[in-house]
Amino acid sequence: MRGASQGQRRKGWGRGGASMTESPAVALNAAAEAIRVQNVRRSFRSGQRTVEALAGVTACATRSRITGLVGPDGAGKTTLMRLIAGLLLADSGRIEVLGVDVAREPLAVQARLGYMPQRFGLYEDLTVRENLDLYADLQNLAPGGRAARYAELMRMTGLEPFLSRMAGRLSGGMKQKLGLACTLVNPPALLLLDEPTVGVDPVSRRELWQIIEHLVRDQQTTVLFSTAYLDEAERCAHVLLMHEGRLLGSGPPQDFMAEMSGRSFFASAPIDRRALQEILAGTAGVIDTVIQGGRVRLVTAASPDPRAIAARVPGLTLTPVPPRFEDSFVARLRTPGTSGEARPAPGATGTATAGASRTGRPRGAVISLQHVTRRFGAFTAVDDVSFEVARGEVFGLLGANGAGKSTTFRMLCGLLPPSAGALRVAGFDLRTAAAIARRRIGYMAQRFSLYGDLTVLQNLTFFASVYGLSGPAQARRIEWAMTEFVLGPLLAAKASDLPLGFKQRLALACALMHEPEILFLDEPTSGVDPLARREFWRRIGALAVSGGTVLVTTHFMEEAEYCDRLLIMSEGRVLTEGTPDAIKAAARRAEFPDPTLEDAFIAAIGTRGAAAA
Amino acid sequence: MSFSSRRLFGLMRKESLQIGRDPSALAIAFVLPAVLLFVFGFGVSLDARHVPVALVVQAPDAVTASFTGRLNRSTYFEPTTYRSIQRARRALAARKVQAIIWLRSDFTPRAESSGNAPIGVFVDGVDANTARIIEGYLRQVWANWLVAAARRGGKPAPMAVAEEPRVRFNAEVRSRNYLVPGLIAVIMTLTGALLTALVIAREWERGTMEALMVTPVTVAEILLAKLTPYFLLGMGGMLVSVALAVFLFAVPLHGSILVLTGCSALFMLASLGMGLLISSAARTQFAAGQIAIIATFLPAFILSGFVFDIGSMPAIIQLMTHLIAARYFVSILQSVFLAGDIRAVILPNAAALALMAALFLALARARARKRLD
Numbered sequence: 001m002r003g004a005s006q007g008q009r010r011k012g013w014g015r016g017g018a019s020m021t022e023s024p025a026v027a028l029n030a031a032a033e034a035i036r037v038q039n040v041r042r043s044f045r046s047g048q049r050t051v052e053a054l055a056g057v058t059a060c061a062t063r064s065r066i067t068g069l070v071g072p073d074g075a076g077k078t079t080l081m082r083l084i085a086g087l088l089l090a091d092s093g094r095i096e097v098l099g100v101d102v103a104r105e106p107l108a109v110q111a112r113l114g115y116m117p118q119r120f121g122l123y124e125d126l127t128v129r130e131n132l133d134l135y136a137d138l139q140n141l142a143p144g145g146r147a148a149r150y151a152e153l154m155r156m157t158g159l160e161p162f163l164s165r166m167a168g169r170l171s172g173g174m175k176q177k178l179g180l181a182c183t184l185v186n187p188p189a190l191l192l193l194d195e196p197t198v199g200v201d202p203v204s205r206r207e208l209w210q211i212i213e214h215l216v217r218d219q220q221t222t223v224l225f226s227t228a229y230l231d232e233a234e235r236c237a238h239v240l241l242m243h244e245g246r247l248l249g250s251g252p253p254q255d256f257m258a259e260m261s262g263r264s265f266f267a268s269a270p271i272d273r274r275a276l277q278e279i280l281a282g283t284a285g286v287i288d289t290v291i292q293g294g295r296v297r298l299v300t301a302a303s304p305d306p307r308a309i310a311a312r313v314p315g316l317t318l319t320p321v322p323p324r325f326e327d328s329f330v331a332r333l334r335t336p337g338t339s340g341e342a343r344p345a346p347g348a349t350g351t352a353t354a355g356a357s358r359t360g361r362p363r364g365a366v367i368s369l370q371h372v373t374r375r376f377g378a379f380t381a382v383d384d385v386s387f388e389v390a391r392g393e394v395f396g397l398l399g400a401n402g403a404g405k406s407t408t409f410r411m412l413c414g415l416l417p418p419s420a421g422a423l424r425v426a427g428f429d430l431r432t433a434a435a436i437a438r439r440r441i442g443y444m445a446q447r448f449s450l451y452g453d454l455t456v457l458q459n460l461t462f463f464a465s466v467y468g469l470s471g472p473a474q475a476r477r478i479e480w481a482m483t484e485f486v487l488g489p490l491l492a493a494k495a496s497d498l499p500l501g502f503k504q505r506l507a508l509a510c511a512l513m514h515e516p517e518i519l520f521l522d523e524p525t526s527g528v529d530p531l532a533r534r535e536f537w538r539r540i541g542a543l544a545v546s547g548g549t550v551l552v553t554t555h556f557m558e559e560a561e562y563c564d565r566l567l568i569m570s571e572g573r574v575l576t577e578g579t580p581d582a583i584k585a586a587a588r589r590a591e592f593p594d595p596t597l598e599d600a601f602i603a604a605i606g607t608r609g610a611a612a613a
Numbered sequence: 614m615s616f617s618s619r620r621l622f623g624l625m626r627k628e629s630l631q632i633g634r635d636p637s638a639l640a641i642a643f644v645l646p647a648v649l650l651f652v653f654g655f656g657v658s659l660d661a662r663h664v665p666v667a668l669v670v671q672a673p674d675a676v677t678a679s680f681t682g683r684l685n686r687s688t689y690f691e692p693t694t695y696r697s698i699q700r701a702r703r704a705l706a707a708r709k710v711q712a713i714i715w716l717r718s719d720f721t722p723r724a725e726s727s728g729n730a731p732i733g734v735f736v737d738g739v740d741a742n743t744a745r746i747i748e749g750y751l752r753q754v755w756a757n758w759l760v761a762a763a764r765r766g767g768k769p770a771p772m773a774v775a776e777e778p779r780v781r782f783n784a785e786v787r788s789r790n791y792l793v794p795g796l797i798a799v800i801m802t803l804t805g806a807l808l809t810a811l812v813i814a815r816e817w818e819r820g821t822m823e824a825l826m827v828t829p830v831t832v833a834e835i836l837l838a839k840l841t842p843y844f845l846l847g848m849g850g851m852l853v854s855v856a857l858a859v860f861l862f863a864v865p866l867h868g869s870i871l872v873l874t875g876c877s878a879l880f881m882l883a884s885l886g887m888g889l890l891i892s893s894a895a896r897t898q899f900a901a902g903q904i905a906i907i908a909t910f911l912p913a914f915i916l917s918g919f920v921f922d923i924g925s926m927p928a929i930i931q932l933m934t935h936l937i938a939a940r941y942f943v944s945i946l947q948s949v950f951l952a953g954d955i956r957a958v959i960l961p962n963a964a965a966l967a968l969m970a971a972l973f974l975a976l977a978r979a980r981a982r983k984r985l986d
Contacts, residue, residue: 082985085826085827086827086983086984087823087826087827087983087984087985088984088985088986089984089986106983107829107831107983110826110827110828110829110983111829113827115824115827116824117820117823117824117827118820119819119820121816121819121820121821121822121823121824121825122821123627123631123821124819125630125631125634125635126627126630126631126634130627130630133623133626134623134624134626134627135828136623137619137620137622137623137624137626138620138623138624138825138828138829138830139828139829140617140619140620140829179824182824183824192827
């Protein structure tokens with residue numbers, strides 16, 4: 001165990017920053033690479049099947065840089081992180097971290113490592129200070145040096161005022177910052193962050209990134225940062241793009257984007273954007289279409305012919321836009337040959353929910369909130385909120401953690417009565433007819449509420465019967481779900497064994513079993529791979545076209561772009577309401593000519609903060 | 614692997630803070646023991662007192678009256694007189710009485726001629742334990758009456774030896790006196806195995822264990838930091854239970870506190886060893902709770918000799934009880950409380966406890982890894 005004691009003895013390294021001295025054994029690999037992963041395989045048994053989490057991955061991470069481990073859920077990011085941290089052993093292959101073979105000397109590596117697992121291990125029943133103390137003890141930090149270190153960490157994270165608060169009572173963003181502070185108590189040479197920004201609102205997300213960027217700049221820390229948000233790849237110095245246990249690409253994000261230059265456009269035409277998307281998606285040479293506000297963003301195959309595309313729709317204008325990281329991921333996933341997204345447009349067959357055609361009622365407010373307030377004791381979670389959602393609309397409810405989204409959502413589902421104000425859903429007052437209104441609602445949670453031990457068919461049958469469908473009516477809906485969501489071949493598979501994209505399809509099918517007029521979605525596609533996300537939102541779009549109403553809560557800006565209208569909440573109040581384009585336009589400044597929705601969101605919340613101060 | 618007292622004390626401080634703030638830990642450590650003690654101290658009694666019995670006398674006379682008088686004076690029975698055996702049987706079936714005592718018409722003649730007058734006894738056998746107790750008491754009342762009757766008549770005693778029982782070590786034959794000490798073993802199992810397995814599983818569930826694993830902390834430090842606070846908590850629970858037993862339930866304590874504490878410490882270590890071992894296999898609180906209850910709590914309840922006498926179990930079950938640490942501890946407890954520091958009982962049982970503690974702790978140490986797989 002010589003390596004371990006060596007790690008212990010050299011406790012003093014790194015505090016000052018770049019003045020890192022290396023022992024001769026380590027110096028061999030000191031050149032550039034902090035992590036070297038060579039042909040690593042690792043599989044897990046899950047029930048009767050074996051899942052190959054990593055199928056032969058070879059990758060490197062450079063010192064003093066941020067390396068992004070980017071990919072959707074199920075790509076193998078967490079497994080790779082755990083292998084690097086010495087928490088798992090590889091089936092085959094070799095991993096060297098800071099010049100040490102992790103499998104042989106995990107403690108030597110762990111002594112120099114900061115690791116923040118996905119659900120970071122904060123002790124929620126300890127205060128911020130006690131959590132810091134524990135990690136300082138675990139890192140064997142002498143009490144003398146702590147005061148200065150704590151002060152620095154608190155300044156960095158802005159947690160100073162909360163030192164004696166229980167960690168469990170911090171907001172999601174603050175918990176992540178505390179988790180980061182705990183792993184940084186003794187400045188590590190290598191920082192492993194496993195999806196630190198998941199479930200964190202855009203404001204806190206930006207702050208976390210700033211902290212990490214400072215760390216790399218000031219202390220030369222090496223960072224491995226995993227994320228399912230593809231837009232975060234653009235902030236990394238180097239990206240390892242993963243999908244289903246394989247490395248799809250490796251290099252600076254600019255390289256990924258350079259491959260795509262000249263292939264991305266905004267398309268607008270004087271027809272409905274969803275109809276436009278359907279047409280463009282079926283056009284040869286187009287590999288990707290995404291609704292962005294009022295326009296459609298499209299990506300073409302390697303040699304685009306803009307005129308051929310423009311000829312498909314009268315009055316179409318194509319504006320070239322800079323490529324995004326996601327474009328290259330989508331381009332890599334679309335196998336050559338299946339050009340375009342050509343497949344029958346979901347819902348176009350008219351089998352999806354058709355509230356409007358069924359009742360023949362005119363477009364009108366299906367959801368309406370008037371001066372709704374909800375108090376919990378002295379705390380006002382929702383404060384005088386009013387808005388209306390029209391039939392056939394996709395409406396987004398946005399807000400930071402603790403903005404009052406979930407409370408509003410629960411009131412709309414009839415699970416929580418308002419303290420004041422009136423709520424009507426599908427024409428029913430939720431105070432008096434919550435049960436009837438609830439029958440008109442379909443709900444799909446972020447963590448799909450499927451029964452993992454039941455098969456696909458059993459899940460469908462169960463959800464159908466819960467909503468009172470039996471006999472031929474039930475058979476008809478199950479038949480519909482099988483064809484519409486292409487679940488037929490998987491009927492006998494256990495829900496827990498399905499790939500993520502199929503789980504999501506099944507969850508949506510279950511939520512639509514009883515043909516609800518209104519569909520509630522809670523961050524439905526966070527972490528899902530971009531292709532599955534596109535497929536999902538096309539279904540939702542088709543649903544809206546056929547008269548269904550969709551309400552989405554999210555702090556994932558990608559999802560917000562798909563909405564017809566958005567409402568941004570903060571601290572229980574409505575900040576702003578409008579179409580994604582209008583909200584972006586309001587945030588336009590001279591120095592910010594083309595703000596993203598995230599910029600606009602942060603600006604909206606920032607303005608309010610400034611006004612309150 | 615290098616050992617660091619700063620890491621160890623940091624972890625132990627964290628553990629103590631959590632125990633102090635966690636209502637469920639305090640409930641398992643103090644509320645549950647108190648409830649169990651009250652239930653077993655006041656509620657459950659394995660003694661038969663004031664048992665309702667039916668009395669059928671076919672030919673009442675002075676001789677039968679002297680027998681029924683004796684029955685009436687006994688604190689064990691509450692006799693009710695029935696006119697016919699049929700009615701008495703109906704009362705037995707309706708569970709109004711738990712036994713029938715039938716003095717047939719030949720009772721007096723036979724008592725006067727041979728000095729041996731048989732009585733008919735029917736006992737409700739649904740509760741086998743109570744049935745046996747009733748039968749035993751009745752046999753005693755009857756035998757005593759026969760002896761007294763023979764003496765009165767100047768005849769020799771009808772049986773060669775009349776019973777003259779003298780109970781030692783629990784002179785009042787109060788079941789509370791052996792239930793309450795035995796209960797201490799069950800209570801310590803709760804803290805040692807159940808609570809320990811639960812809190813470690815909770816660290817897995819909340820992801821705190823994964824974060825701990827990637828710090829330079831060693832497995833030995835993690836285990837030691839779990840062991841120490843819960844050891845103290847368990848010993849605290851033991852002292853509270855002993856105080857309640859002695860002062861509230863007036864259970865005599867004939868042995869020394871020192872022997873009691875020493876043996877309790879050994880049992881606590883064995884219990885903690887089981888808790889740690891369970892937590893190395895179970896990573897959800899649900900699984901840990903289930904395993905701990907089935908593998909430690911229920912055996913401590915059923916197979917330790919705390920309620921049910923091991924000597925009257927089938928041979929194979931008797932053999933199995935040797936695998937249960939609580940069995941040795943219950944023997945020690947009952948001996949220390951009711952008889953005193955009897956070396957012949959304490960030493961072998963304490964040795965068995967020490968062996969089991971060493972075995973479980975060594976297994977737990979060997980199975981604990983700084984890995985997730």
